[in-house]
Amino acid sequence: MKTLLIGEYREGKLLESTYELLGFAGQLGAETAMLLVGSESQLPAYGGTLYLADAAACGEYNPDLHKKLILEAVQKENPDYIVFVHSSYGWDLAPRVAAALKAAQVSEVIALAEGGFEVGCCNGKMRRTVKPATAKAVLTIQAGAFPVLQPGGSPALQALTAAGGGALEFIGYEPAEKKDIDLAKAEVIVSAGRGVGKKDNIPVIQALATALGGELGASRPVVDAEWVSHSHQVGTTGQTVSPKLYVACGISGAIQHLAGMKKSDFIIAINKDKDAPIGEIADVLVVADVMQFVPALTAKVAR
């Protein structure tokens, strides 16, 4: 069995998630080759074959050309699986490669399963086992689901020849909004999720944060709804935190949120829904209405 692993490179740097692809291939017990649109000055610590195209010439985000480069490597390697990270790069590019090959795509794989792959569904509450029905398949793996494997060594470089522009013109990057709060330094974070119900209830969550000597955090929907500013957002597109205590109030636990806080030392979740995915990583799940439980807890803590 053979895999072609598609590494990631952004703003002149090889992304660490590239090594999770090797962790996945290791679990699969598959041979590997890698493809990277990157730079010779940023090679992965990997001793296998690396198809390398120069990002300075090909663009970091130019999916039409990257697709062609991948198809060229697929032609040479004849892999069973073409594997991406399920990221803004991977989920954008993978379906293009799959469509060109008319190959099955299995998105956001979290584990290997008997004869197929395990993926999450229903906002992470349920699982599906999916089996490709085509000889080749395209996979995207969930960030953080597979171990980082850094084998070491220097890759045997193979050049790619595909060239040309694409339908998109990449204008540039816009930096993340400046953070007025550094949640990474907080020892206690009390975060509000959609379960708090409305903007007017945010002070109730803030009050618990204050009583515990911590900072207010928030999940994405709460930030999108403008109940709380983006500088409080915890998760893939916000801040990654690891406080001594994380209290998740009315947060169901979308994977993007979990990725940003699962390394917290101790997690207490308050949720009406006993099956909410946050329960999978919480040390304590309090099944209750946030607006009833939190004020009662704050009163007792403050005393």
Add this chain to the structure above:
Amino acid sequence: MKLLVCIKQVPDLESRFKPDAAGVWYNETDLAFRMNEYDEYAVEQAVQLREKLGEGCELTVLSIGPDRVVEAIKKSLAMGCDNAAHVQDQAASGKDPWQIASIIAAYAKDKGFDIIFTGMQSQDRGSAQVGVTVAEQLGLACTTTIVGFDYDNGAITAKRELEGGIKGVVKLKIPALVTCQLGLNVPRYPTLPNIMKAKKKEIVAIPVADLLAEEPLAITASFHPPAKKGGGIVLEGDIADLVDKVIAILKDKTAVLR
């Protein structure tokens, strides 16, 4: 200018999910359905463009599924879409993303849409494949996960959301397809007059057999709850008791309370 927005109806994600008889998807009994959240942003963006371009612009909303999806279609019409296509399919939930994309592409291929909007993924299946695959099948320019959209003079400038809050700015000429991320805009609530007006808008029903010519490429072998990892304590009951228990745990397990 012709615009298309593709929407899916999904269950309320707060629901409890049980496998269906075949054990490959959820049992729909007792589930309340509504528009996929990502698609609400797609509809809003399409309607905003429709309003900006004014007369001579036509916005169609498409949904695939059983009769219940007409509710989501009606909401889109009340938000400002001009007309609708309902691809009637009792078995839509059993189709893989390749088949769903093929149905949309077959519908759109001779209609000359300039811009197609989709959500970046569905909340229930979450494959994030359908939009991009439609673009590939139709040979359209495509970008994904947009949190910013501007159209001017035949070109879209979109902001893609990347990891860590960074954004990537891209420009693409129409015809094009964009997949919409949460936070792109603020989806409107349909007003009562617009709900009334929407009742007069046309919904064309198309049997799925007229559009589907593809076999699935991936098969769902099972649908099941995650394996319980254990370790976590689940507390239920009276609020006052819960508070006492949590205070005790905080004192015992963390240095936060003493």
